[in-house]
Each structure stands twice: as C-alpha cells, then as structure tokens.
Amino acid sequence: MITLPPVNWLSLLPSLILTVAGILVLFWDLWMKEEERPLLAWLGLTGLVLTGVVSFGLLGRNESAFNGMLALDSYALFFNLIFCLAAGMTVLMSIDYLETTDIRPGEYYALILFATVGMVLMAAATDLIVIFLGLETMSMAVYVLAGIWRQRLQSNEAALKYFLLGAFASGFFLYGVALVYGATGSVQLGKVAAYVSEYGSSPLLLIGVALLIVGFGFKVAAAPFHVWAPDVYEGAPTTVTAFMAVGVKAAAFAAFARVFLHTLGPIHAQWQGILWILAALTMTVGNVTALVQTNIKRMLAYSSIAHAGYLLVAMVAGQDLGGAALMYYLVAYGLMNLGAFAVVLAVGRKGEPNEEFSDYAGLGFRYPALGMAMTLFMLSLTGVPPLVGFIGKFYIFSAAVKAGYVWLAVIGVLNSAVSAYYYIRVVVNMYMYEGEKVPEFLSARPALATAIILAAVGTVLMGVFPSASIALARASFLSLG
Amino acid sequence: MGALIFYLLAALTIGSALIVALSRNIVYSAFSLLGTFMGVAGLYALLAADFVAVIQILVYVGGILVLIIFAVMLTHRIDDVAVSNRSVGRLPAALIVGAVGVIMSVGVVGARWAQKADVQAAPTTYGIGDAFLGPYILPFEFASVVLLVVLIGAVVVSRKEIREETGS
Numbered sequence: 001m002i003t004l005p006p007v008n009w010l011s012l013l014p015s016l017i018l019t020v021a022g023i024l025v026l027f028w029d030l031w032m033k034e035e036e037r038p039l040l041a042w043l044g045l046t047g048l049v050l051t052g053v054v055s056f057g058l059l060g061r062n063e064s065a066f067n068g069m070l071a072l073d074s075y076a077l078f079f080n081l082i083f084c085l086a087a088g089m090t091v092l093m094s095i096d097y098l099e100t101t102d103i104r105p106g107e108y109y110a111l112i113l114f115a116t117v118g119m120v121l122m123a124a125a126t127d128l129i130v131i132f133l134g135l136e137t138m139s140m141a142v143y144v145l146a147g148i149w150r151q152r153l154q155s156n157e158a159a160l161k162y163f164l165l166g167a168f169a170s171g172f173f174l175y176g177v178a179l180v181y182g183a184t185g186s187v188q189l190g191k192v193a194a195y196v197s198e199y200g201s202s203p204l205l206l207i208g209v210a211l212l213i214v215g216f217g218f219k220v221a222a223a224p225f226h227v228w229a230p231d232v233y234e235g236a237p238t239t240v241t242a243f244m245a246v247g248v249k250a251a252a253f254a255a256f257a258r259v260f261l262h263t264l265g266p267i268h269a270q271w272q273g274i275l276w277i278l279a280a281l282t283m284t285v286g287n288v289t290a291l292v293q294t295n296i297k298r299m300l301a302y303s304s305i306a307h308a309g310y311l312l313v314a315m316v317a318g319q320d321l322g323g324a325a326l327m328y329y330l331v332a333y334g335l336m337n338l339g340a341f342a343v344v345l346a347v348g349r350k351g352e353p354n355e356e357f358s359d360y361a362g363l364g365f366r367y368p369a370l371g372m373a374m375t376l377f378m379l380s381l382t383g384v385p386p387l388v389g390f391i392g393k394f395y396i397f398s399a400a401v402k403a404g405y406v407w408l409a410v411i412g413v414l415n416s417a418v419s420a421y422y423y424i425r426v427v428v429n430m431y432m433y434e435g436e437k438v439p440e441f442l443s444a445r446p447a448l449a450t451a452i453i454l455a456a457v458g459t460v461l462m463g464v465f466p467s468a469s470i471a472l473a474r475a476s477f478l479s480l481g
Numbered sequence: 482m483g484a485l486i487f488y489l490l491a492a493l494t495i496g497s498a499l500i501v502a503l504s505r506n507i508v509y510s511a512f513s514l515l516g517t518f519m520g521v522a523g524l525y526a527l528l529a530a531d532f533v534a535v536i537q538i539l540v541y542v543g544g545i546l547v548l549i550i551f552a553v554m555l556t557h558r559i560d561d562v563a564v565s566n567r568s569v570g571r572l573p574a575a576l577i578v579g580a581v582g583v584i585m586s587v588g589v590v591g592a593r594w595a596q597k598a599d600v601q602a603a604p605t606t607y608g609i610g611d612a613f614l615g616p617y618i619l620p621f622e623f624a625s626v627v628l629l630v631v632l633i634g635a636v637v638v639s640r641k642e643i644r645e646e647t648g649s
C-alpha cells in the first residue's frame with residue numbers, strides 16, 4: 001500500500017494556475033476560428049495576472065513543502081511578481097506583433113506560459129533536482145520560442161545556437177549537481193547548507209560549485225559564457241528577446257542567489273573571488289562591445305550582458321544589502337528593458353523591422369510621445385536620477401562598498417559612465433538627425449501602447465518613490481532566513 | 482574479486498572512450514560507445530544499483546546509441562567531411578584535458594565520501610518506485626510538464642508550414 005505524503009497545494013498554486021492556463025490555451029486553440037486567435041493572448045494574460053495576484057496575496061508566508069523540495073516564501077513570491085511582469089508585458093507586446101509575422105498564437109502563448117512555470121519553480125525550488133527541472137522547462141520552451149518565426153533564417157539560427165550551447169550548459173549544471181551530491185550526500189539545499197556549515201568546503205564540493213557557476217553564468221549571460229547572447233537576442237522575435245532578457249535572467253538569478261547567497265553562504269570566501277572576476281569581466285565586456293553596435297537589438301543584448309554584470313556585483317556583495325539590491329535591481333531592469341524593447345517593436349512595422357540606429361533618426365520630433373518614452377528608458381538604463389535605474393545601481397554599488405568591495409564598485413561606476421555613450425546615442429539619433437521612417441501609429445496598437453505606458457510609469461514612479469519596493473525586496477530576501 | 486571486476490570494467494569503459502575520442506573513423510567511434518555504455522552499466526551493477534544498470538542499457542544502448550549509429554550511417558559521405566578548423570591541435574587539447582583530469586582527481590581523492598558499511602545486493606526497484614510516489618513525487622510529476630513542453634516544441638519546430646492564409 002502506497003501512502004501519499006501530505007501535499008501542500010498552496011505552495012504549488014502559482015505554478016498550477018500557469019500550467020492550467022497553458023493547457024487551456026492549447027485546447028482552446030484547437031476549436032477556435034482563425035480570426036479569433038488573438039483572444040488567446042487575453043487568456044494567457046488572465047493566467048499571468050491571476051498568478052501575480054495570488055503571489056502577492058501569499059507574500060509573508062514561510063512554508064516548506066514536498067519534503068523540503070519546494071519553499072513557499074516571500075523570496076520566491078517576489079520573484080513570481082517579476083516573472084509575471086515580464087511574461088505579462090511580453091504578451092501585451094505580442095498581440096499586435098504576431099500579426100506582422102507568421103507565428104501561430106496558440107503554441108506561442110502556451111510556450112510563454114510554460115516557460116513561466118519553469119521560472120516559478122526555479123525561484124521556489126529548494127532542491128537542486130527541482131531547480132534543474134525548472135531550468136529545463138524554461139529553457140526548452142525558450143529554445144523553441146527563439147526559433148518560432150520559422151520563415152526567418154536568423155530566427156532558426158538563434159534557436160539552434162541557443163539550443164546547442166544551452167544543452168551544453170545544462171550538462172555542466174547537472175555535473176555540478178552530481179558532484180555537490182557526492183560531496184555533501186544530498187541535493188536538498190537545506191541539507192547541503194547544514195553540511196557546509198558543519199564541515200566547510202572540500203575540493204570536490206568546490207569543483208561542483210564551480211560547475212554550478214558555469215551553468216548559471218550561461219543562463220544569465222555572464223562573460224565569458226555570454227557569446228551566444230548577441231546572435232540569439234538579435235535573431236529571436238523581438239518579443240521573445242524581451243522575455244529572455246528579463247524573465248530568463250531573473251529566473252536564473254533567483255536560483256543562483258538562493259543557492260549561493262543562502263545555501264553556500266558559509267563558504268562565501270571560496271566563491272566570492274570567482275564571482276568578483278566574472279562581475280568585472282561581464283560589465284566591461286558588455287559595455288565596451290555595446291559601444292560599437294549599430295543594430296539596436298544587438299546593442300540591447302550587450303547592454304543586458306552588462307546588466308548581468310551589475311547584478312553579479314550585488315551577488316558578490318552578498319548579505320542582506322546585496323540580496324535586496326539584487327532583487328530590487330531585477331525589477332528595475334525588467335521595467336526599463338521591457339519598455340525599451342516595446343519601443344523597438346513600435347518603431348518596426350510589417351516586413352520592416354527598423355532595428356538600425358539610423359532608423360531612429362528624427363523620431364523624437366515626429367512622434368514626441370514615443371521619443372519621450374525611449375529617452376526615459378535609455379536614461380534609466382544609463383542610471384540617471386531620479387529614474388529607477390539610478391536607484392537600483394545606487395543600492396548595488398553602496399552594498400558593494402559596505403561589504404568592502406570598493407574596487408568592484410569603482411569598476412561598476414566607470415562602466416555605467418561608459419554605457420552612457422551608447423544609450424545616449426539612441427537619444428541623439430532621435431533628436432539631432434533628420435529621418436523619414438514612418439512607424440505605424442501607436443493608436444492602432446493599443447496593447448503595445450499600454451505596455452510602453454506601464455513600463456514608463458513604473459520607471460518613473462519606482463524611481464521617485466523607491467522606499468516601498470525596496471522594503472518589500474528586503475523583507476523578501478530576509479525570508480530566506 | 483570485486484576489485485578485479487571493477488578494474489576490468491573500468492578498463493573497458495576507458496579503453497572504449499579512448500577509441501571514441503581518438504579514432505579517425507567516425508563509424509568506429511560510434512560503435513566504441515557501446516563498450517563505454519556497457520562498462521558503465523557493469524559498474525552500476527557492481528555497486529548493487531540493478532535498476533540504474535538496466536536503465537543505462539535501455540536508454541543509452543537501446544536509445545541514444547542506436548540513434549547515433551543511425552545518424553552516422555544515414556549521413557551521406559560522413560567520412561569525407563573536411564575538418565575546417567585544424568588550428569586547435571592535439572597538444573593544447575591534451576594539456577587542457579590533463580589539467581581537468583588532475584583537478585578532478587584531487588577532488589575525488591580529497592572528498593569526504595559518505596560510506597555505507599555493508600551493501601547487500603538486493604533489488605532496488607521497489608524502493609525507487611516507493612520514493613517516486615513518496616518523497617520525490619514533485620520532481621517525478623513535474624517531469625511530465627517538461628515532457629509536455631518538449632513535445633509541443635518538437636511539433637512547432639518540425640511541423641510543415643501551412644500557407645493558406647499568408648498574404649505576405
């Protein structure tokens with residue numbers, strides 16, 4: 001007789017809602033008429049909003065479920081909010097975009113929802129096997145999403161590159177899990193933490209930890225594991241690029257920070273050095289290479305590498321301040337980056353993506369609102385006060401200084417200064433040059449306009465009134481215990 | 482006795498793996514994988530992990546190896562493939578692999594292995610089945626979501642494009 005263990009359904013609720021929404025999208029797609037298909041987006045959006053609301057409502061709980069494999073804590077729930085923001089904005093941006101491509105909405109929205117399920121699981125998992133399963137669910141869905149625009153060769157190339165290198169990185173991660181299991185005798189984070197705080201590190205454990213860093217480093221696109229990012233970001237459909245740049249990165253950092261800052265916290269002296277080098281390298285490589293880009297999606301790809309570097313600075317700083325800064329910055333980065341990608345979509349039109357810098361010439365005068373929004377996002381990505389990007393960077397660098405990593409903070413600040421050059425270049429292009437590109441009017445694309453407005457409002461409001469969200473990020477990080 | 486079997490199996494595994502890596506003929510490489518997979522399966526059996534040993538044979542020999550051999554056999558003139566990148570020679574490769582080998586050996590030798598006093602070779606299937614539906618039910622069930630995603634993905638990637646409504 002098999003007795004089922006007690007199941008804590010509440011801890012599964014966010015991922016259950018998303019899974020059910022994904023399956024409903026698939027089934028509804030079967031019976032739908034061709035012209036009704038866009039309705040699927042609203043079903044997906046409903047699922048995402050519901051998950052966000054449920055996660056917000058559950059904030060403050062601190063439970064462990066499934067024999068210590070899944071946690072229902074504010075940390076995971078806070079990340080759920082980021083994932084729902086990223087996926088929800090992506091869906092909003094996709095509604096009009098899919099019309100200009102030959103992507104079929106059914107699978108597209110279903111895969112976005114399933115990728116989000118993987119992310120939710122990664123953030124909540126307290127077991128390396130479950131983290132791996134979440135990682136694979138997310139990655140598989142995103143590999144396919146990158147290549148879902150089948151008629152476009154670059155899209156196919158992006159999917160293939162991402163898949164091959166991603167599978168390799170998953171192999172590294174899994175090997176790391178195996179070695180950590182060998183060294184500590186468990187894959188449960190709680191037991192690994194207990195072992196580490198009792199016995200400290202051993203060579204085998206450190207090799208496993210190094211392999212885990214490779215696996216996570218690939219997913220967050222940290223140098224030197226970033227080489228796939230520019231081609232994949234450029235080739236994937238723009239909405240998918242936005243989703244990857246924000247959602248996948250946040251999910252990888254969620255698991256990364258839980259494992260390293262919390263579980264492996266007692267041996268932080270052993271891995272902090274590696275992350276220090278990775279952070280400095282990632283920031284520098286991302287920013288310096290972004291300087292010479294002429295394609296805006298490629299520029300944003302390198303910019304997202306650079307931002308992974310800033311986030312790694314927060315990981316190096318560690319402790320409460322670093323952890324809270326990491327979580328706050330992921331929200332900030334999500335808002336401004338999603339906004340920037342939404343503007344890129346707005347400038348493009350059917351059969352004419354308009355992704356070169358020169359396509360933005362004169363845009364600021366002919367479309368003042370769009371120009372304003374793009375200026376806002378670019379300034380925020382640079383880190384100009386009082387926008388959200390400034391507050392986020394300020395918290396990261398002050399956390400680094402307080403933890404004694406002054407030089408890393410200096411490198412970060414210098415890199416931010418370098419990044420001003422290529423972000424401001426977009427603004428200069430919009431306001432100082434003449435151009436004749438005519439994007440489709442935003443009034444004809446209300447969902448996309450909504451996404452841009454939401455991102456812009458968030459970028460300004462969270463920058464002007466940061467205290468509530470910072471307090472929430474801090475409380476959520478402290479729920480790790 | 483156990484040690485002798487262990488070293489024989491290890492020799493089989495490593496010897497076949499060397500052929501896989503060093504053989505100039507890709508067909509030999511593909512077939513040598515059989516020795517590696519069987520050797521690993523034997524090691525599992527030696528460690529009293531009967532279920533894992535059988536799964537290793539089923540999945541790796543029965544599935545992956547057959548797939549690889551199919552791919553090798555069906556690829557047109559696979560022996561004539563001109564290797565375009567000869568700049569990375571054998572010496573750097575040997576150095577890197579050697580360094581990784583040293584690091585791994587240090588790790589394995591210095592590890593504080595959890596040891597079990599006496600392991601009886603008893604069937605493990607019952608325990609594994611129990612664990613899947615007991616403490617490990619979450620990963621077990623969630624694997625089906627992974628498979629669902631993979632199936633949808635495979636359909637999306639391989640489907641023939643229907644072009645009735647495309648105007649562009």
